[in-house]
Amino acid sequence: MTNKTKFILFGLFAFFLASCKTDNIQELDQKQWNLVWSDEFTANQTNGIDTTKWTHDIGRGNNGWGNQELEYYTDKTENISLDGKGNLTITARKENFAGASFTSSRIKTQGKFSTKYGKIEARIKCPYGPGVWPAFWMLGTNVDQVGWPTCGEIDIMELKGQEPNVIYGSLHGPGYSAGNSITQRYALINNRFDTDFHTFSIEWNQEKVDYFVDNYLYQRIERSQAKGNWVFDQEFYLILNVAIGGTYVGYVNIDTPFPQTMYIDYVRVYQ
Amino acid sequence: MKKYIMIQRLLISFLAIFSLFWSCKRDVDSLGSPKLSHDPEVFIDGFSSGLNYAAFSNSVVTAFTVDKTNTYNNSTASMKIDVPDLNDPRGAYAGGTYFTSVGRDLSSYNVLSFWAKASKAAEIDVVGFGNDLGLNKYITILNAVKVNTNWQKYYIPIPDASLLKDERGMFFYSEGPENDRGYTLWFDEVKFENLGTLGHLTSGIMESKDVTVSAEIGEKISMSGFQSIINLPNGLNQVVSTSAGFYKFKSSDENVATVDEKGTITVKSQGTALITAQSNGTTSLGSLLVKAISALPQPSSPAPIPDKQSSNVLSLFSNKYTNVPVDTWNTHWQFSTAEESFIKIQNDDVIKYKNLNFVGIELVSQTLNVSTMTHFHIDIWTPDNTDLPKSFKILLVDFGPNNAYGGNDDSSHELSFTKPKLATGQWISFDIPLSNFSGLTRKNNLAQLVLSGDLPNVYIDNVYFYKADTQVPDSPTAAPSVPTYPAADVISIYSDSYTNVANSNLNPNWGQSTRVSELNFNNNRVLKFAGLNYQGIQIGSNQNVSNLGFLHLDFWSSNASNLNVYIISPGPVEKPVSLTVPTTGWSSIDIPLSSFAPVDLSKVMQFKFEGNGDIYIDNIYFRR
Numbered sequence: 001m002t003n004k005t006k007f008i009l010f011g012l013f014a015f016f017l018a019s020c021k022t023d024n025i026q027e028l029d030q031k032q033w034n035l036v037w038s039d040e041f042t043a044n045q046t047n048g049i050d051t052t053k054w055t056h057d058i059g060r061g062n063n064g065w066g067n068q069e070l071e072y073y074t075d076k077t078e079n080i081s082l083d084g085k086g087n088l089t090i091t092a093r094k095e096n097f098a099g100a101s102f103t104s105s106r107i108k109t110q111g112k113f114s115t116k117y118g119k120i121e122a123r124i125k126c127p128y129g130p131g132v133w134p135a136f137w138m139l140g141t142n143v144d145q146v147g148w149p150t151c152g153e154i155d156i157m158e159l160k161g162q163e164p165n166v167i168y169g170s171l172h173g174p175g176y177s178a179g180n181s182i183t184q185r186y187a188l189i190n191n192r193f194d195t196d197f198h199t200f201s202i203e204w205n206q207e208k209v210d211y212f213v214d215n216y217l218y219q220r221i222e223r224s225q226a227k228g229n230w231v232f233d234q235e236f237y238l239i240l241n242v243a244i245g246g247t248y249v250g251y252v253n254i255d256t257p258f259p260q261t262m263y264i265d266y267v268r269v270y271q
Numbered sequence: 272m273k274k275y276i277m278i279q280r281l282l283i284s285f286l287a288i289f290s291l292f293w294s295c296k297r298d299v300d301s302l303g304s305p306k307l308s309h310d311p312e313v314f315i316d317g318f319s320s321g322l323n324y325a326a327f328s329n330s331v332v333t334a335f336t337v338d339k340t341n342t343y344n345n346s347t348a349s350m351k352i353d354v355p356d357l358n359d360p361r362g363a364y365a366g367g368t369y370f371t372s373v374g375r376d377l378s379s380y381n382v383l384s385f386w387a388k389a390s391k392a393a394e395i396d397v398v399g400f401g402n403d404l405g406l407n408k409y410i411t412i413l414n415a416v417k418v419n420t421n422w423q424k425y426y427i428p429i430p431d432a433s434l435l436k437d438e439r440g441m442f443f444y445s446e447g448p449e450n451d452r453g454y455t456l457w458f459d460e461v462k463f464e465n466l467g468t469l470g471h472l473t474s475g476i477m478e479s480k481d482v483t484v485s486a487e488i489g490e491k492i493s494m495s496g497f498q499s500i501i502n503l504p505n506g507l508n509q510v511v512s513t514s515a516g517f518y519k520f521k522s523s524d525e526n527v528a529t530v531d532e533k534g535t536i537t538v539k540s541q542g543t544a545l546i547t548a549q550s551n552g553t554t555s556l557g558s559l560l561v562k563a564i565s566a567l568p569q570p571s572s573p574a575p576i577p578d579k580q581s582s583n584v585l586s587l588f589s590n591k592y593t594n595v596p597v598d599t600w601n602t603h604w605q606f607s608t609a610e611e612s613f614i615k616i617q618n619d620d621v622i623k624y625k626n627l628n629f630v631g632i633e634l635v636s637q638t639l640n641v642s643t644m645t646h647f648h649i650d651i652w653t654p655d656n657t658d659l660p661k662s663f664k665i666l667l668v669d670f671g672p673n674n675a676y677g678g679n680d681d682s683s684h685e686l687s688f689t690k691p692k693l694a695t696g697q698w699i700s701f702d703i704p705l706s707n708f709s710g711l712t713r714k715n716n717l718a719q720l721v722l723s724g725d726l727p728n729v730y731i732d733n734v735y736f737y738k739a740d741t742q743v744p745d746s747p748t749a750a751p752s753v754p755t756y757p758a759a760d761v762i763s764i765y766s767d768s769y770t771n772v773a774n775s776n777l778n779p780n781w782g783q784s785t786r787v788s789e790l791n792f793n794n795n796r797v798l799k800f801a802g803l804n805y806q807g808i809q810i811g812s813n814q815n816v817s818n819l820g821f822l823h824l825d826f827w828s829s830n831a832s833n834l835n836v837y838i839i840s841p842g843p844v845e846k847p848v849s850l851t852v853p854t855t856g857w858s859s860i861d862i863p864l865s866s867f868a869p870v871d872l873s874k875v876m877q878f879k880f881e882g883n884g885d886i887y888i889d890n891i892y893f894r895r
Contacts, residue, residue, distance in 0.1 A: 162505055
């Protein structure tokens with residue numbers, strides 16, 4: 001009896017201690033990061049998207065941007081704007097537009113900014129619902145010369161709206177793309193990515209790409225893991241978008257709530 | 272064992288208090304009174320502490336049992352519900368509530384979750400919490416819960432947990448037969464949780480729609496359509512119904528309309544007021560815009576009381592008759608602006624329609640067979656201008672043999688009425704032969720009645736179908752069939768088909784009060800004895816009919832209850848034979864002459880008719 005009581009006492013205390021820590025303790029290399037580029041989407045930024053940093057992808061791409069996606073990307077303020085509270089918002093809407101059933105937006109730094117290696121981070125509140133596919137990702141700047149997947153793709157955060165508590169971090173390259181990409185999911189046990197902001201980042205050097213959610217390292221992809229050429233020793237540009245439907249996320253549900261908005265507090269690149 | 276548990280509880284309580292200082296919980300104040308239990312468990316492997324069960328009235332009280340075989344995740348026990356078949360004498364459905372006698376503090380949870388499965392795919396009518404067998408102030412309900420033969424987890428969000436600091440209604444359910452058949456249902460792991468995997472809790476009133484209603488000063492209107500919406504772990508929204516207790520209501524203009532904590536609006540003066548609500552600290556979706564208007568004139572007296580025999584009536588709405596079930600007196604079809612209310616005028620129930628452009632009235636769940644009815648009746652009263660071309664229209668719809676909308680077997684017909692049938696400020700009674708609804712080709716599955724037209728304010732009463740009393744003609748409309756016996760076999764007294772015995776007196780004065788006349792149908796004459804007490808016929812000369820077999824008569828009466836015919840021979844010797852009256856059309860009879868014994872058939876001199884009512888007679892002859 002006394003033993004059992006003690007055990008209960010100990011168990012409860014252990015719980016208190018554990019509950020005070022958001023994560024298990026990780027031993028990580030100390031690094032000194034210097035901010036080299038960012039967009040803070042500040043509340044007083046009244047002239048819309050900073051066109052010195054971002055450019056729009058418009059339309060449906062080739063075969064729904066290669067994934068049979070259902071949306072038409074526009075640069076309308078209904079689809080992309082600054083919310084005046086310090087966030088960029090990308091809003092997917094259920095509306096017929098130019099032959100598509102949904103509109104949304106996709107912006108990129110192609111031709112304006114690119115980086116090789118470093119820490120790339122964004123603070124994002126995700127949209128949700130089956131078939132909703134928000135992403136924060138990068139493509140090699142030589143995509144127009146060598147094509148995909150040879151150019152390489154680094155997905156810092158992708159979410160399938162039917163699992164709003166799960167994100168994926170992935171690398172695509174020649175011989176390991178699409179369904180064969182190197183990927184890892186990260187799930188919140190009792191929380192979700194669409195109810196509050198979370199930071200999503202990578203730390204990237206010539207040996208590896210480390211993936212973080214809220215500064216918690218959940219995946220390390222090393223050079224040796226690539227089943228083909230390691231194509232991540234070159235410049236990459238950034239992309240933010242909300243896709244609807246398609247081969248990756250799956251079917252949109254007739255009951256999926258719309259509109260759906262991704263809120264981006266900031267995007268920062270460090271060296 | 273008991274003592275040990277006590278100690279353990281004390282210890283845990285101590286730790287719970289201790290944890291106020293040590294835990295990472297930010298909101299210390301929200302933990303509420305330490306007197307009330309925070310126990311989240313309702314039914315895990317048995318009744319949680321302090322839990323009771325009560326079956327709902329008219330339900331099968333034994334429907335709920337604890338099952339130790341079919342459990343979720345091989346746990347010790349589950350809740351088993353046996354839903355009865357239709358017409359089960361023990362009760363019409365399974366339903367009950369699990370409640371505690373001392374309240375629990377549920378304010379630290381955001382959802383009631385449970386696992387459920389069933390012996391077949393089904394939709395549970397109602398599952399929820401907040402039914403405390405008392406005020407039920409904070410009820411939350413998941414309707415039409417789809418279950419199948421696999422265990423699935425279900426979530427009922429708490430619309431505003433901060434209100435549930437002393438809640439006794441832990442869980443309740445209600446389910447009837449599916450397609451008339453019962454089945455078995457299991458619940459397990461019923462508990463309150465605080466789940467971060469649920470998100471985006473919002474609330475709505477008026478089903479989250481912006482609704483406009485016009486209301487008369489003095490009228491009371493109830494807010495409705497309370498709902499709470501949450502996004503489930505699968506990214507889809509779930510809507511639950513809630514009670515008014517979760518809301519704080521607000522009127523934009525208290526001079527026009529006030530709203531109390533139960534969502535009851537009282538209309539005060541002319542103008543408009545927007546009623547909105549807050550729940551869980553945020554503005555609810557949906558609103559009710561009240562347009563207050565001065566009270567309409569209404570009938571000062573009830574509609575005329577129907578005079579039809581109830582056995583000949585199928586009534587939808589009348590105080591005089593037992594009414595058939597009507598699904599709704601306002602289907603609120605799209606584009607319909609009609610609003611109905613049920614009022615009393617001198618204790619007579621009347622339905623009042625406002626803003627009537629058209630209104631659907633449905634008997635879909637139990638369609639009406641009016642095939643034996645002859646007329647449709649409705650009384651209406653309108654304060655509105657009824658000058659031409661203002662109209663009032665009545666549409667009847669029959670769903671046909673498939674007893675459902677569509678399927679190419681529906682039929683319908685609309686009739687339009689104008690002045691002078693219409694009038695302002697008085698009851699107008701419509702008695703419309705169903706045959707006038709000529710497009711209504713079938714009448715076995717009458718399902719809809721649609722009222723429309725140009726009268727925005729209509730009071731209606733006494734809506735019924737009836738079978739008109741069979742129209743009994745009080746005189747024949749034709750002569751009886753022409754006799755076919757050869758003249759050689761006949762001695763005729765009164766017939767246009769034979770040569771009659773000459774010089775007969777059809778109206779000898781025997782002191783009778785009967786009025787005698789003749790009707791003529793295309794040169795075929797018929798004798799009429801009106802107001803018969805008795806009446807004689809003096810044959811022109813005595814007739815020997817002893818070698819003949821029968822006396823033939825054609826007779827007709829709609830109102831006689833007694834009629835005898837006599838033949839008379841000198842003496843006088845007479846003998847009556849009774850005839851069946853009243854008749855349906857002409858009756859034709861051949862009476863064996865032997866029936867008249869002891870009359871001397873060789874010397875028949877007179878006839879006598881005795882009885883009452885109005886009698887028509889033709890073709891009086893003896894035949895072989």
